[in-house]
Amino acid sequence: MAMLEVRDLNVYYGKIHALQGISIDVSEGEIVSLIGANGAGKTTLLTAIMHQLPYSGTVRFMGEDLTKTDVKDIVNLGMTMVPEGRKVFARTSVQDNLLLGSYVRRKDQTSVREDLEKVYSLFPRLEERKKQLAGSLSGGEQQMLAIGRALMSRPRLLLLDEPSMGLSPILVDTVFDTISHISKTGTTILLVEQNARKALKIAGRGYVIETGQLYLADTSENLLNDSRVKEAYLGG
Amino acid sequence: MVDFLQQVINGLAQGGIYSLIAIGWTTVFGIVGIINWTHGEIYMLGAYAGWLITTYAHLPIIPSLLLSMVLGAFIAMAVDEIGYRPLRKKGVLAATGFITALGLSQTIRYSASAGFSPNPKAYPVLVNQELITLVSIGDKKITISSVHLIVLFSAVVIMSLLELFMKKTLTGKAMLAASQDMQTLRLMGVNAESLIKITFAISGALGAAAGFFIGMLYYINPMMGALAGLKGWSCAILGGIGSIAGSLVGGIILGIVENLTAGYISTGYKDAIGFMVMILVLLIRPSGLMGYRFEEKV
Ligand SMILES: Nc1ncnc2c1ncn2[C@@H]1O[C@H](COP(=O)(O)OP(=O)(O)OP(=O)(O)O)[C@@H](O)[C@H]1O
Ligand SMILES: [Mg+2]
Numbered sequence: 001m002a003m004l005e006v007r008d009l010n011v012y013y014g015k016i017h018a019l020q021g022i023s024i025d026v027s028e029g030e031i032v033s034l035i036g037a038n039g040a041g042k043t044t045l046l047t048a049i050m051h052q053l054p055y056s057g058t059v060r061f062m063g064e065d066l067t068k069t070d071v072k073d074i075v076n077l078g079m080t081m082v083p084e085g086r087k088v089f090a091r092t093s094v095q096d097n098l099l100l101g102s103y104v105r106r107k108d109q110t111s112v113r114e115d116l117e118k119v120y121s122l123f124p125r126l127e128e129r130k131k132q133l134a135g136s137l138s139g140g141e142q143q144m145l146a147i148g149r150a151l152m153s154r155p156r157l158l159l160l161d162e163p164s165m166g167l168s169p170i171l172v173d174t175v176f177d178t179i180s181h182i183s184k185t186g187t188t189i190l191l192v193e194q195n196a197r198k199a200l201k202i203a204g205r206g207y208v209i210e211t212g213q214l215y216l217a218d219t220s221e222n223l224l225n226d227s228r229v230k231e232a233y234l235g236g
Numbered sequence: 237m238v239d240f241l242q243q244v245i246n247g248l249a250q251g252g253i254y255s256l257i258a259i260g261w262t263t264v265f266g267i268v269g270i271i272n273w274t275h276g277e278i279y280m281l282g283a284y285a286g287w288l289i290t291t292y293a294h295l296p297i298i299p300s301l302l303l304s305m306v307l308g309a310f311i312a313m314a315v316d317e318i319g320y321r322p323l324r325k326k327g328v329l330a331a332t333g334f335i336t337a338l339g340l341s342q343t344i345r346y347s348a349s350a351g352f353s354p355n356p357k358a359y360p361v362l363v364n365q366e367l368i369t370l371v372s373i374g375d376k377k378i379t380i381s382s383v384h385l386i387v388l389f390s391a392v393v394i395m396s397l398l399e400l401f402m403k404k405t406l407t408g409k410a411m412l413a414a415s416q417d418m419q420t421l422r423l424m425g426v427n428a429e430s431l432i433k434i435t436f437a438i439s440g441a442l443g444a445a446a447g448f449f450i451g452m453l454y455y456i457n458p459m460m461g462a463l464a465g466l467k468g469w470s471c472a473i474l475g476g477i478g479s480i481a482g483s484l485v486g487g488i489i490l491g492i493v494e495n496l497t498a499g500y501i502s503t504g505y506k507d508a509i510g511f512m513v514m515i516l517v518l519l520i521r522p523s524g525l526m527g528y529r530f531e532e533k534v
Pocket of ligand 1: 037
């Protein structure tokens with residue numbers, strides 16, 4: 001049984017049928033990448049999995065049916081999302097952003113402090129700027145903060161929505177290295193990316209979605225060598 | 237000059253009261269995203285709660301104030317539960333909340349009028365009235381009345397406690413984050429509904445405290461919430477909507493301006509000139525004095 005099982009997921013925005021029966025799996029320990037063009041429905045899929053959108057179909061996580069579960073309880077069960085566009089709390093300090101990430105574990109302050117140290121050792125930049133307002137950070141630093149904030153909930157499964165968006169090439173590499181590192185420390189990852197080559201390289205498997213439908217599902221290796229993927233997503 | 241300073245001092249207690257009302261408005265607006273028109277009514281009910289407690293239970297000032305604040309908190313939470321939550325669940329609060337709020341506000345106002353009678357009521361004497369000399373300049377003195385001093389001091393204590401709560405507790409930090417982006421805050425596992433209830437409780441407690449303090453200074457009546465509520469909201473906008481520090485400053489400014497008007501021009505003009513000054517400030521700084529921030533940080 002996979003850690004995350006999505007079956008026949010349908011989402012509508014009014015009359016727009018944004019997800020048309022999508023099914024995906026993520027097993028414990030994997031990095032799974034989800035690629036697709038602008039407007040394919042990637043963000044919609046992650047948002048629906050977190051139950052921040054109404055949907056039909058089923059989502060199961062660690063064997064639990066999430067179709068009636070509120071987002072706060074999903075976080076409690078161990079699934080956390082880094083939303084598209086970072087969404088750090090701009091008028092809140094860096095450290096307070098991280099502490100808000102630990103909200104579901106607020107009763108256990110000793111382990112929260114430990115995790116704060118871990119996030120700071122992963123991203124020393126954040127420690128240097130911990131008293132600054134998050135809105136004053138650079139784009140790359142904000143992405144690190146968004147990832148660090150999600151880690152503070154100690155997720156078993158981390159959903160990442162385009163973490164490399166808008167970053168310089170060097171920072172993109174740093175972000176992908178960080179994701180591999182997080183994976184090695186035992187967190188399962190579902191990664192949404194436009195940067196298909198890099199995303200497939202660090203992943204074991206991948207899905208390609210097009211206009212709300214699953215187009216391809218295979219190992220990363222096969223997808224990287226697939227002529228259709230090469231042409232549409234890897235620049236020929 | 238001495239005269240002028242005296243008028244400024246006289247406006248401080250009233251200003252502190254406006255600040256308390258304004259903070260109640262601004263927190264609910266910042267976090268829940270609605271203009272809670274029942275806020276003036278909660279202030280009025282807080283004043284009556286204080287009147288009942290001090291008149292019939294003969295409790296001393298501090299327990300009476302605290303009890304009124306607790307009642308105000310519950311009333312505000314009930315307003316949310318009955319008036320706003322059903323709309324929030326349907327996702328139509330932004331469009332229809334205004335009508336619900338006006339309806340509730342009228343209902344509360346006229347029920348209070350029926351229950352307490354429209355006649356003004358006075359609090360029993362809670363503190364001895366005396367004039368305290370702050371400074372003497374030659375044969376002139378600047379004084380403050382003991383009641384004003386206690387009202388001002390209590391208002392400052394309450395606002396400082398709120399500031400501490402917002403800065404130091406995780407719930408306070410979550411409230412600040414909620415005013416920026418509730419959707420993302422939910423992703424941290426925060427229960428938005430409980431946060432909203434806490435916000436209403438705080439808003440109600442502050443509104444009731446303001447009502448209690450007014451009762452210590454003046455007669456109270458069931459219609460008092462209308463104008464004071466409007467003024468509180470205006471102070472919140474003057475200070476910069478969403479900013480707690482701004483509401484504090486906005487309230488104090490209005491209190492002082494009103495008193496100067498009453499002292500130098502005429503009591504009859506005090507409301508009009510108070511609003512005129514606010515309009516002028518907003519023409520110069522449309523985002524209010526303290527901008528758009530929920531509160532200032534390093
Ligand atoms: N709130 C909304 N209301 C209406 N339509 C929406 C809404 N959000 C997304 N859509 C539509 O749903 C489709 C899928 O959007 P989605 O944001 O999931 O795409 P995406 O794959 O994440 O794209 P991108 O790579 O640009 O982030 C698009 O056609 C989009 O226009
Ligand atoms: Mg997207």
